[in-house]
Amino acid sequence: xxxxxxxxxxxxxxxxxxxxxxxxxxxxxxxxxPLDRVLERWAAFWWGGDLLPHLxxxxxxxxxxxxxxxxxxxxxxxxxxxxxxxxxACEPLLALSYPVPKQALIPVFMLWLGIGHxxxxxxxxxxxxxxxxxxxLNGARGVDPYLLWSATNLGTPRHRLLWRVIVPAALPDxxxxxxxxxxxxFILLVTSEILAARAGLGYLCFFLGESGAxxxxxxxxxxxxxxxxxxxxxxxxxxxxxxxxxxxEGR
Amino acid sequence: MRRLWRGLxxxxxxxxxxxAWEGVCRAGLVTPFLLPAPSAIAWRLGQQLxxxxxxxxxxxxxxxxxxSFALALLIAVPLGLAMGRVxxxxxFCEPLLAVGFPAPxxxxxxxxxxxFGLHELPKIAMATxxxxxxxxxxxxxxxxxxxxxxxxxxxxxxxxxxRLLWKVVLPAALxxxxxxxxxxxxxxxxxxxxxxMLLGGGGLGDAMMLAQRFADSRGVFAGIVTVSLLGYGTxxxxxxxxxxxLHWHVETQVRQL
Amino acid sequence: MxxxxxxxxxxxxYPRDKGEAVPALAGLDLQVYxxxxxxxxxxxxxxxxxxxxxxxxxxxxxxxxxxxxxxPIRGPQRDCGIVFQHFALFPWKTVKGNILYGLEERKVPRAxxxxxxxxxxxxxKLTGFENSYPHQLSGGxxxxxxxxxxxxxxxxxxxxxxxxxxxxxxxxxxxxxxxLALWERKKKTVVFVTHDVREAVYLADRVAVMTAxxxxxxxxxxxxxxxxxxxxxxxxxxxxxxxxxxxxxxxxEEVEKSAALGE
Ligand SMILES: Nc1ncnc2c1ncn2[C@@H]1O[C@H](COP(=O)(O)OP(=O)(O)OP(=O)(O)O)[C@@H](O)[C@H]1O
Ligand SMILES: [Mg+2]
Numbered sequence: 001x002x003x004x005x006x007x008x009x010x011x012x013x014x015x016x017x018x019x020x021x022x023x024x025x026x027x028x029x030x031x032x033x034p035l036d037r038v039l040e041r042w043a044a045f046w047w048g049g050d051l052l053p054h055l056x057x058x059x060x061x062x063x064x065x066x067x068x069x070x071x072x073x074x075x076x077x078x079x080x081x082x083x084x085x086x087x088x089a090c091e092p093l094l095a096l097s098y099p100v101p102k103q104a105l106i107p108v109f110m111l112w113l114g115i116g117h118x119x120x121x122x123x124x125x126x127x128x129x130x131x132x133x134x135x136x137l138n139g140a141r142g143v144d145p146y147l148l149w150s151a152t153n154l155g156t157p158r159h160r161l162l163w164r165v166i167v168p169a170a171l172p173d174x175x176x177x178x179x180x181x182x183x184x185x186f187i188l189l190v191t192s193e194i195l196a197a198r199a200g201l202g203y204l205c206f207f208l209g210e211s212g213a214x215x216x217x218x219x220x221x222x223x224x225x226x227x228x229x230x231x232x233x234x235x236x237x238x239x240x241x242x243x244x245x246x247x248x249e250g251r
Numbered sequence: 252m253r254r255l256w257r258g259l260x261x262x263x264x265x266x267x268x269x270x271a272w273e274g275v276c277r278a279g280l281v282t283p284f285l286l287p288a289p290s291a292i293a294w295r296l297g298q299q300l301x302x303x304x305x306x307x308x309x310x311x312x313x314x315x316x317x318x319s320f321a322l323a324l325l326i327a328v329p330l331g332l333a334m335g336r337v338x339x340x341x342x343f344c345e346p347l348l349a350v351g352f353p354a355p356x357x358x359x360x361x362x363x364x365x366x367f368g369l370h371e372l373p374k375i376a377m378a379t380x381x382x383x384x385x386x387x388x389x390x391x392x393x394x395x396x397x398x399x400x401x402x403x404x405x406x407x408x409x410x411x412x413x414r415l416l417w418k419v420v421l422p423a424a425l426x427x428x429x430x431x432x433x434x435x436x437x438x439x440x441x442x443x444x445x446x447x448m449l450l451g452g453g454g455l456g457d458a459m460m461l462a463q464r465f466a467d468s469r470g471v472f473a474g475i476v477t478v479s480l481l482g483y484g485t486x487x488x489x490x491x492x493x494x495x496x497l498h499w500h501v502e503t504q505v506r507q508l
Numbered sequence: 509m510x511x512x513x514x515x516x517x518x519x520x521x522y523p524r525d526k527g528e529a530v531p532a533l534a535g536l537d538l539q540v541y542x543x544x545x546x547x548x549x550x551x552x553x554x555x556x557x558x559x560x561x562x563x564x565x566x567x568x569x570x571x572x573x574x575x576x577x578x579x580p581i582r583g584p585q586r587d588c589g590i591v592f593q594h595f596a597l598f599p600w601k602t603v604k605g606n607i608l609y610g611l612e613e614r615k616v617p618r619a620x621x622x623x624x625x626x627x628x629x630x631x632x633k634l635t636g637f638e639n640s641y642p643h644q645l646s647g648g649x650x651x652x653x654x655x656x657x658x659x660x661x662x663x664x665x666x667x668x669x670x671x672x673x674x675x676x677x678x679x680x681x682x683x684x685x686x687x688l689a690l691w692e693r694k695k696k697t698v699v700f701v702t703h704d705v706r707e708a709v710y711l712a713d714r715v716a717v718m719t720a721x722x723x724x725x726x727x728x729x730x731x732x733x734x735x736x737x738x739x740x741x742x743x744x745x746x747x748x749x750x751x752x753x754x755x756x757x758x759x760x761e762e763v764e765k766s767a768a769l770g771e
Contacts, residue, residue, distance in 0.1 A: 010343045011350070031366060092264045099483035101441040103448070104456075104475045107463040111471065112285060149566045150596035152584045154610030154661065164613075168600040186355035191445055194360065202358070209361040217361060225354040232353035245600045245641040 033215040042219035051223070057199040058189060058227075061117055065124025066185045070178055073129045077136025078170065082162060087137070094133060102127035102184070106192045115196040120189060127188045128181035135177020139170030172246050175239045182235055186228045201227075287469045292476060295469040304458070305477070312454040315443045316485075319375045320436050323382030327435075328428060331387045332416045335394020335424070348391070352384050357442070360449055369450050378442040382435040389431025393424030429496060433489045440485050444478055455481075511578075512665065512697045513540040513563060518572035520558050532558040534722035535572070545691055545698045547708035549759055550718030550726075551766035556701045557593055559723070560667045563699065564590045576665075589663030591671045593701075595654040597642040603653050604629065604638040610661045628656035631686065633679070647674035652683070659690070666698045672707065684711060705759060709733075709752045717758045720766035729755050 015035055021027045022034040029037075045051045080087040106123050113119040143166050151165045152158075193202025201224050208217040269289050275281060276288035283291065299305035333340040334348075359380065363373035397420050405419045421428070447456025455478055462470025518536040521529045532555040540546050548556050561567045562574055565584045574581050576588070597606050604625055611621040629638055632652040642650055651674045658666065672680045688711060691698055702708050708715045709731045719726045731751045 007346045007349075010346045013343070014347070089264055092262070093268070096265060099486060100475065100479040101444060101482055103441060103445045104459065104478050106448075107459060107471050108468075108475065111463070111468055144596070146592060146594065146596040147598060149561075149564075150590075150592060151598075151609075151613075152566070153564060153588070153590050154657065155586065155613035160613075165598070168598070171600070183353050183355070187357055190355045190358050191449075194357075194449055205358060205361050209365060214365065217365075221358050221362060224358040225350070225356075228354040229350050245602075245643070 030214065033218060037215050038218045038222070041215040042222065045216060045219055051204075051220075054199055054201050054204045055223070057117075058193065058201045061120040061200065062124065062185055062189050064117075065121040065189075066128055066182065068121070068125045069128035069132055069181060069185075072125075073132030073181075074136045074174055074178075076129075077133040077138075077174075078140045078162070078166065080133070080137050081140030081170075082166070090133075094130065098130060098134075102130075102188060103191050106188075106195055109192075110196055115198065120192045120197070120200070123192050124185045124188050128185050131177045131180045131184065132174075135173045135180070136170065139173025139177075140166050142173065143169040172243055175242065179232070179235055179239065182231060183228065186224075186231070190224060284466065284468050287472055291469050292472045295473045296476060299473060308453060308455045308458045309477070309481070312440070312443055312447065312456070312481075315371065315374050315378065315447075315454065316436075316440045319378035319443065320382055320432075320439045322375070322379040323386055323435055323439065324432065326379070327383045327386035327431070328390050328421070329416075331390025331428070331431075332394045332420050332424070334387070334391040335397070336416060336420060341391075344387075344391075348384070348388060352388060356381055356384075357445065360446055364450065370452055373450060374443055374446040374452070374454075377446045378439045381442045382439040385434040385438065386428070386431035389427045389434075390424060393427025394420050396427075397423045426497060429493045433486075433493055436489050437482055437485050440482060441478075509544070510542040511539050512542040512544075512576070513699070514538070514573075514575045514578075515559075515562075516573040516575075518559075518562065518574055519570045520555065520562060520567065521570045531722040533562075533569075534724060536724050538716060538725050540697060540699055543695045543697055544714065545700065545712045547700045547702060547712035547715045547731075548718060549702060549705055549708050549715060549755065550723065551720050551759070551763040552703070554718045554721045554762070554766065555723030556718060557669055560590060560669050560699065560701060563665075564588050564667055585665075587664040588667055589658040589661055589665070590667040591654050591658050591669060593669040593673070595642075595650045597650055597653055597657075599642050602639045602641055603634055603645070606642070606653055607657050607660055610657060614661065624660050628660045632656040633682075648676060648679060651675060652679075655683075662694070664696060666696050666700075668698065668700045670701055670703060673703065680707075687711065705756045706748070706752045709748055709755060715755050717755060718762070720762045720769060726762060727758050729758070731755070 018032070019035045022029065022032050042051075076090070080090055102123065105126060106119070109119040109122045113122055147165055147169060148161060151161060156164050189200070190202040190205075193200040194206045195202075197203040201220055205217055205220040205224070208214075208220060272286075273288050273290060276283065276286060276291075287295075296305075330340070330344065334344050335341070357377070360373065360377050363376045367373040367376060401419055401423060402415065405415055410418060443454065444456040447454035448460045449456075451457045451460070455474060459471055459474030459478075462468075462474060515536050515538045518533055518538075519531070520533040521531045523529050536555075536559065538559075548559070550556055558567070562569055563576075563581065563585075565581050565588070568582075576585060598609065601609060607625045607628055608621055611624060616624070629635055632655060634649065634652060634656065637645065637649065642653070645653070651671065655668075655671055672683055675683060684707065687698075690696075700708070700711060705715075710733070713730070713732045715729045715731050717726045717729065718724065729751070733745075733747055733751070
């Protein structure tokens with residue numbers, strides 16, 4: 001616990017530096033508003049209820065797109081490893097879509113689905129799907145064949161191998177891919193909301209910047225950073241618990 | 252025959268899909284506004300190529316990418332080496348790395364716009380910031396893992412601490428540094444593209460958003476094809492460079508022995 | 509004596525994507541009698557593991573016949589338990605979880621499962637490590653888990669691929685005695701692969717010596733020791749040494765051949 005506090009000190013130093021530079025007049029408030037003002041505005045924003053609806057909107061888009069991609073991607077990846085025909089059919093598509101920067105799809109989805117929830121969810125879904133599928137595929141294909149033999153010898157019929165051996169053995173890879181997808185999902189969320197939206201944290205940040213409310217804007221920037229970081233931390237905690245048996249831990 | 256089918260099938264899936272797409276468009280099942288035919292997109296790409304405006308946007312985007320990549324390397328490699336070898340630097344930077352890596356840094360585009368305006372600087376700053384993290388974390392881990400006996404023997408020979416970083420730690424950590432760089436370059440390219448989408452000012456991203464604003468879906472799709480090809484190209488180039496550099500790395504090591 | 513497993517002209521060729529295919533077994537003939545303890549020795553890479561995998565039904569023979577109880581082996585065999593050379597424990601299961609796995613798959617009632625697991629944990633000297641994961645165990649302990657897991661199912665045929673290879677000398681000795689006691693009590697057919705000629709002679713009724721790759725049976729030596737010699741606390745009984753020397757002379761020729769092949 002002391003170690004964790006100690007690790008927080010550099011962030012505190014940075015915060016003090018921010019406060020000192022702005023209070024000391026080295027940086028004018030139009031460039032960087034003082035941290036205490038930002039925090040004050042942030043609190044007012046939060047209690048005033050202006051932040052919450054945008055936060056909820058963003059989280060809804062994020063959670064839907066992300067969970068859909070996991071729900072589709074994991075079975076698809078494992079299925080591709082299990083059924084050669086499926087793999088042959090899907091692999092070229094995967095190879096083709098892999099190098100497409102997913103942010104470039106935002107305008108297309110806007111074209112198709114407008115600027116509401118649907119286009120954001122779709123972009124997040126597509127962007128997260130690929131790392132999830134690839135990691136599930138690699139994980140399931142990389143299962144030590146001796147483990148499969150060993151399970152067979154201990155009495156597991158073929159159709160149960162999937163659940164009893166392949167899924168647990170591939171779990172570290174799958175969870176790693178999902179973690180990557182999680183960070184991608186936030187990037188896509190914010191980008192698509194800045195680009196075109198009428199609600200959401202990205203939109204809010206853009207709007208506040210345009211209207212010159214810099215203190216509030218910094219408050220939203222901090223919120224987004226914390227959200228991305230917090231989600232990752234939370235995920236890693238859960239992942240550690242699921243993978244106690246695994247040697248290398250996620251950072 | 253069966254083998255022929257197997258060898259063909261990956262390409263067959265792709266061609267089949269393209270044909271189906273073309274067919275659907277030709278048959279008028281979707282409006283060309285929602286989904287232009289592949290042939291129309293190819294035609295547009297050809298036009299853009301001939302007109303020369305594609306070359307201009309491309310050059311702009313590549314220029315920004317390379318500048319920000321170089322800056323990211325210049326900042327992240329020394330810092331990563333220092334983090335790996337100097338206690339204080341590690342103590343200060345590690346939490347920042349831990350918070351910054353998973354955070355969606357693209358949101359800083361608003362901040363950079365405030366600081367640097369709309370032109371080159373905010374784009375380059377944004378791409379540099381995003382490029383720094385993978386290089387920093389890889390270099391740091393590489394420097395941390397350098398064999399102690401290597402350091403001891405070099406120090407024993409009278410190498411100073413700063414020279415040690417360049418002469419011993421960097422070469423030893425080179426494979427990891429290159430791993431980080433390999434991840435960072437495509438990221439820099441994509442971030443440049445995205446900031447161009449957000450801020451305008453020329454480049455492939457701007458061109459694509461312009462097409463979108465004018466409801467020119469062929470232009471949008473042509474843009475996607477261009478960035479994808481380019482993204483793929485950068486990945487290949489980096490992988491190739493890495494192999495070349497590592498080859499040289501191994502060779503020089505062998506020669507020294 | 510009834511023949512339990514019979515190989516007739518068994519061939520196994522491993523295909524390779526690039527380069528030549530590897531012939532692992534080439535025309536192997538062997539009879540394993542019911543309830544006998546047969547050891548297989550031979551130079552490294554001669555196809556011993558391959559032979560066991562064929563017997564367990566994981567691999568298909570390229571040519572030749574392999575029969576279990578007179579019926580050709582096709583697909584995994586339910587009553588052939590195998591102990592893998594490299595353990596193949598499930599890394600996501602604890603020691604106890606690994607031992608319980610096969611019992612669960614066979615729908616053994618819960619109370620019985622627990623009892624068996626406890627019994628084999630104690631017998632394999634794993635008490636105190638029930639809840640450890642494989643990566644927290646030493647090589648020898650992993651090996652004992654792998655043995656316990658297979659023994660718990662009480663298969664009619666035990667295929668063991670260097671099951672004591674990772675054990676220290678003392679534990680190894682104890683395990684050998686345990687295995688012999690178990691075999692005498694339960695009467696199973698055991699096919700036991702080992703590198704250790706002395707171990708083979710000490711444990712087995714017969715020792716099959718394989719040739720260098722591609723593997724064939726070079727000779728089968730009857731090594732049944734007199735009861736007195738087997739009970740002998742020291743491994744140095746004259747009878748054992750003499751038989752071990754005879755087997756070693758055979759193996760040595762093949763090891764030299766295989767070294768000449770650069771393997
Ligand atoms: N999956 C495989 N693909 C190709 N070749 C293989 C494969 N498995 C084994 N071989 C080859 O077949 C030969 C026999 O292998 P096997 O594992 O049966 O030998 P072994 O007698 O058990 O050796 P050891 O005593 O070292 O365990 C070896 O030359 C090996 O290289
Ligand atoms: Mg073997």
